Amino acid sequence: MNSHSHDMTTAKFNRTAVQVPDAQAKIAARVTVGSIEKVHLESAHGRTLAETIQAPHPYPFFRRSGMDGFAIISTDTIDASSDHQVWFRVIDEIPCGYTSDHTIVSGTTARIMTGAQVPEGADAVVMMEMTESKVENGEQWIALKRHILSGANITPIGLEVQEGQQLLEAGTIIRAGEQSVLATFGIAEVPVFQRPKVAIFATGTELLDVDEPLQPGRIRNSNSYMLRSLVVEAGGEPVMYGSIADDVNTARAKLEEAIQDNDIVVTTGGVSVGDYDIMGELVLEEHVEMLFNKVTMRPGSVTTAAIYKDKLLFALSGNPGACFVGFGLFVRPTIRSMQADAHPYMEEWTAILEEEYTKVNNFTRFVRGRTEIRNGMVYAIPAAARVDESSVMITIKDSDCLIVVPPEKKGIPAGEQVRILKLPSGHVR
Amino acid sequence: MNSHSHDMTTAKFNRTAVQVPDAQAKIAARVTVGSIEKVHLESAHGRTLAETIQAPHPYPFFRRSGMDGFAIISTDTIDASSDHQVWFRVIDEIPCGYTSDHTIVSGTTARIMTGAQVPEGADAVVMMEMTESKVENGEQWIALKRHILSGANITPIGLEVQEGQQLLEAGTIIRAGEQSVLATFGIAEVPVFQRPKVAIFATGTELLDVDEPLQPGRIRNSNSYMLRSLVVEAGGEPVMYGSIADDVNTARAKLEEAIQDNDIVVTTGGVSVGDYDIMGELVLEEHVEMLFNKVTMRPGSVTTAAIYKDKLLFALSGNPGACFVGFGLFVRPTIRSMQADAHPYMEEWTAILEEEYTKVNNFTRFVRGRTEIRNGMVYAIPAAARVDESSVMITIKDSDCLIVVPPEKKGIPAGEQVRILKLPSGHVR
Numbered sequence: 072m073n074s075h076s077h078d079m080t081t082a083k084f085n086r087t088a089v090q091v092p093d094a095q096a097k098i099a100a101r102v103t104v105g106s107i108e109k110v111h112l113e114s115a116h117g118r119t120l121a122e123t124i125q126a127p128h129p130y131p132f133f134r135r136s137g138m139d140g141f142a143i144i145s146t147d148t149i150d151a152s153s154d155h156q157v158w159f160r161v162i163d164e165i166p167c168g169y170t171s172d173h174t175i176v177s178g179t180t181a182r183i184m185t186g187a188q189v190p191e192g193a194d195a196v197v198m199m200e201m202t203e204s205k206v207e208n209g210e211q212w213i214a215l216k217r218h219i220l221s222g223a224n225i226t227p228i229g230l231e232v233q234e235g236q237q238l239l240e241a242g243t244i245i246r247a248g249e250q251s252v253l254a255t256f257g258i259a260e261v262p263v264f265q266r267p268k269v270a271i272f273a274t275g276t277e278l279l280d281v282d283e284p285l286q287p288g289r290i291r292n293s294n295s296y297m298l299r300s301l302v303v304e305a306g307g308e309p310v311m312y313g314s315i316a317d318d319v320n321t322a323r324a325k326l327e328e329a330i331q332d333n334d335i336v337v338t339t340g341g342v343s344v345g346d347y348d349i350m351g352e353l354v355l356e357e358h359v360e361m362l363f364n365k366v367t368m369r370p371g372s373v374t375t376a377a378i379y380k381d382k383l384l385f386a387l388s389g390n391p392g393a394c395f396v397g398f399g400l401f402v403r404p405t406i407r408s409m410q411a412d413a414h415p416y417m418e419e420w421t422a423i424l425e426e427e428y429t430k431v432n433n434f435t436r437f438v439r440g441r442t443e444i445r446n447g448m449v450y451a452i453p454a455a456a457r458v459d460e461s462s463v464m465i466t467i468k469d470s471d472c473l474i475v476v477p478p479e480k481k482g483i484p485a486g487e488q489v490r491i492l493k494l495p496s497g498h499v500r
Numbered sequence: 501m502n503s504h505s506h507d508m509t510t511a512k513f514n515r516t517a518v519q520v521p522d523a524q525a526k527i528a529a530r531v532t533v534g535s536i537e538k539v540h541l542e543s544a545h546g547r548t549l550a551e552t553i554q555a556p557h558p559y560p561f562f563r564r565s566g567m568d569g570f571a572i573i574s575t576d577t578i579d580a581s582s583d584h585q586v587w588f589r590v591i592d593e594i595p596c597g598y599t600s601d602h603t604i605v606s607g608t609t610a611r612i613m614t615g616a617q618v619p620e621g622a623d624a625v626v627m628m629e630m631t632e633s634k635v636e637n638g639e640q641w642i643a644l645k646r647h648i649l650s651g652a653n654i655t656p657i658g659l660e661v662q663e664g665q666q667l668l669e670a671g672t673i674i675r676a677g678e679q680s681v682l683a684t685f686g687i688a689e690v691p692v693f694q695r696p697k698v699a700i701f702a703t704g705t706e707l708l709d710v711d712e713p714l715q716p717g718r719i720r721n722s723n724s725y726m727l728r729s730l731v732v733e734a735g736g737e738p739v740m741y742g743s744i745a746d747d748v749n750t751a752r753a754k755l756e757e758a759i760q761d762n763d764i765v766v767t768t769g770g771v772s773v774g775d776y777d778i779m780g781e782l783v784l785e786e787h788v789e790m791l792f793n794k795v796t797m798r799p800g801s802v803t804t805a806a807i808y809k810d811k812l813l814f815a816l817s818g819n820p821g822a823c824f825v826g827f828g829l830f831v832r833p834t835i836r837s838m839q840a841d842a843h844p845y846m847e848e849w850t851a852i853l854e855e856e857y858t859k860v861n862n863f864t865r866f867v868r869g870r871t872e873i874r875n876g877m878v879y880a881i882p883a884a885a886r887v888d889e890s891s892v893m894i895t896i897k898d899s900d901c902l903i904v905v906p907p908e909k910k911g912i913p914a915g916e917q918v919r920i921l922k923l924p925s926g927h928v929r
Contacts, residue, residue: 112710112725113725113728113740116728116729116732117732128714130893130894131719132714132719133716133717165717166705167704167705167706167717168704168705168706168707168717168718168745169705169706169717170716170717186706186719186818187706187717188716188717231892231893231894232894238894239897245729246729246733246897247726247727247729247730247733247824247896247897248726248824248895248896248897248898248899249897250722250725250726250728250729251722251723251725251726251820251893251896251897252722252893252894252897253710253725254710254720254721254722254724254725254726255719255720255722255893256720257710257711257712257713257714257720258710259710259711275596275597276595276596276597276598277596277597277598277615277616278597281541281682281683281686281687281688282686282688283686284686285557285561285686287562287599287617288562288594288596288597288598288599288616288617289597290560290561290615290684291683291684291685291686292683293679293680293681293683293684294680295683296541296542296679296680296682296683297676297677297679297680297683298676299542299545299679300545300674300675300676300679301676303545303546304675304676311542316597389615391680395676395677420873420876421873421874421875421876422873422876423876444849444850444851444878445850446850446917447849447850447851447852447877447878447917448876448877448878449873449876449877449878463660464559464660464680464681464684465559465660465661465667465681466677467676467677467680468668468675468676468677468678468680468681469677470677488875488876
């Protein structure tokens with residue numbers, strides 16, 4: 072070997088592993104909710120609501136016609152029958168968006184369109200198809216042969232939403248349905264959480280940048296790009312710090328810079344636990360508060376979390392699979408919790424295991440897989456695992472869940488129920 | 501009524517309804533794939549790949565050590581046993597990212613880290629924990645008591661991916677897993693489809709903008725904002741044209757402008773079929789090729805699609821619920837197909853209906869609902885429907901599927917299997 076020399080044995084060989092839920096709880100206890108800003112509704116898609124919104128007015132805001140037809144006073148129809156037509160003089164025509172200057176009195180009616188405001192006096196709308204019409208002396212008349220009940224085809228004020236009713240809860244991600252609600256109630260400036268800024272860097276002498284040609288013994292830095300996507304999908308703002316070689320002083324300087332300018336720092340090691348573990352050493356320095364540096368899970372047992380200068384620092388494994396799992400279990404919940412999301416963790420489903428899974432382990436294993444729905448049942452199919460899954464980068468793209476294999480299991484036969492964690496947005500289709 | 505007067509009876513009362521799949525086919529026949537551009541990997545998240553990508557090199561690119569340990573020649577261990585230690589002189593130390601200048605010959609070994617390139621001559625890696633070590637005359641030695649098989653703990657070149665193997669198909673949305681693949685193979689400039697530009701405007705005299713105070717008989721334009729979110733999630737670029745009142749000439753001018761500058765035009769009516777239907781009239785003009793102007797579905801039966809100046813024009817219902825369904829069935833597939841997505845339509849599942857659905861209709865009904873997974877079964881719960889669902893804006897946000905109620909059904913009892921269409925990204929959690 073060339074001009075490279077350091078002791079490859081590091082403190083990581085003396086780590087105490089914590090359970091995944093305990094690791095998550097240690098992080099959760101230290102997460103603080105981020106700052107709030109206001110954005111216009113047009114820019115609010117994908118942002119997280121920072122305040123609970125109550126209805127500033129009822130909806131509908133006025134008595135709304137549910138039909139194209141005629142607004143009448145229902146008591147005028149009490150004697151109407153197939154033998155006895157009741158006639159109404161048409162005194163107005165009310166399209167959507169207009170109001171009538173006229174009050175409906177007994178014997179009169181107004182033509183009204185769906186969605187228009189029912190005129191004063193009227194208490195029912197009768198659909199056009201139920202009427203006959205005639206013109207007499209330049210006046211338009213309609214006839215009815217049925218008794219119409221009060222309130223027919225009128226949506227009363229506040230039927231959908233009462234004034235003051237809770238519309239949207241703080242921590243909700245704003246998507247199409249939320250946009251619709253906010254627009255309906257005139258909330259043009261939306262209070263949202265600032266996206267947590269997440270510094271991403273990779274450590275490892277073996278790492279080449281994505282536009283560098285390959286060199287013997289080296290691989291390109293793919294984890295930084297993968298993490299960038301994951302941060303975006305979690306609602307954070309990724310800040311790319313590139314990769315740094317195995318030098319503690321450089322790493323420390325980069326880390327200082329990243330901690331200063333960001334809310335969260337995520338590092339990903341070289342290719343595995345075998346790397347010279349700079350981050351592992353840094354978090355043992357006395358000014359850093361280590362939360363955990365080993366978790367009872369595969370892949371990603373060497374995942375580390377620490378607090379430095381009041382900010383959360385995650386040192387994820389450099390294995391692509393382990394990095395992916397570590398992000399989903401620890402970093403994404405942090406990004407969501409900083410935005411008051413009531414459900415920061417991956418959604419848990421049960422599913423039928425489609426193919427036998429034979430690998431056993433003394434730690435809980437999070438196996439990437441994909442789900443299929445057939446006949447109302449959820450099936451989970453483990454990703455093809457020709458080689459150890461933690462290093463298989465290629466199957467990440469085909470996965471939409473993590474199958475949880477408990478440590479006591481001696482593999483799981485096909486057909487058995489398994490617990491799965493649904494990856495946040497699955498296939499975006 | 502005030503200064504407003506036109507014939508409220510329009511051509512829409514003489515429409516021929518087509519089935520949903522036929523309507524979709526009519527559109528699909530007219531969709532053309534969009535233009536391609538190259539973006540850097542950092543900007544590629546959420547974009548759609550425009551070319552199928554083959555592996556430019558095998559992966560791993562070199563014989564990779566799967567363990568922290570020692571690289572040896574396996575035949576040296578043939579006689580090793582618990583009674584017979586075999587000793588190796590350590591001639592190098594190979595961290596990740598480095599290569600060795602030495603060739604391993606019989607009786608020698610190199611210390612090697614996980615992920616590092618296995619040195620010439622060696623054909624196996626033995627894990628560190630299986631070795632004993634000593635230092636003699638300043639030289640380091642290790643001993644083995646076991647026969648090691650050739651190939652042990654070495655990931656051969658190309659095990660994950662062979663050179664030339666297909667990595668990613670054109671039409672794939674680029675997310676974390678795809679980013680990882682692209683970075684690994686050095687594809688820094690990614691060929692993606694240009695996002696289709698989608699003009700959005702709303703028609704209806706009753707519409708107020710989101711920051712206007714309420715007025716009697718009027719409602720705020722919520723559909724434009726809802727559509728904006730849906731276009732973003734579908735991978736299009738929304739362009740907001742606001743709302744226009746019920747004036748055919750203004751509408752025509754706006755439409756001309758929108759058609760000129762965009763790839764798709766989506767309009768949404770006022771609040772219902774009852775509106776004065778400008779778009780319905782425009783698509784009947786002779787320079788416009790109408791594809792359909794009525795669909796056998798609820799809500800949204802008045803949905804219209806047309807070709808104008810070689811571009812697709814969609815006139816969706818102004819009902820929030822109908823607008824939402826119309827977008828999902830017709831507009832989103834268009835945006836996806838313009839980017840060569842092999843699965844442009846909503847994913848179809850079967851589910852157990854959780855609550856009885858009693859409403860009947862002569863058209864197929866797409867009922868908004870949400871899914872729950874319990875014990876490996878998918879349950880679909882119709883959205884609370886106090887009022888007619890097509891006008892219920894408030895439940896859109898709580899929906900992650902459309903429950904398909906066929907026209908011949910006399911409602912569906914709880915517990916029965918139903919077909920559901922999964923809304924693209926469901927709850928983003």
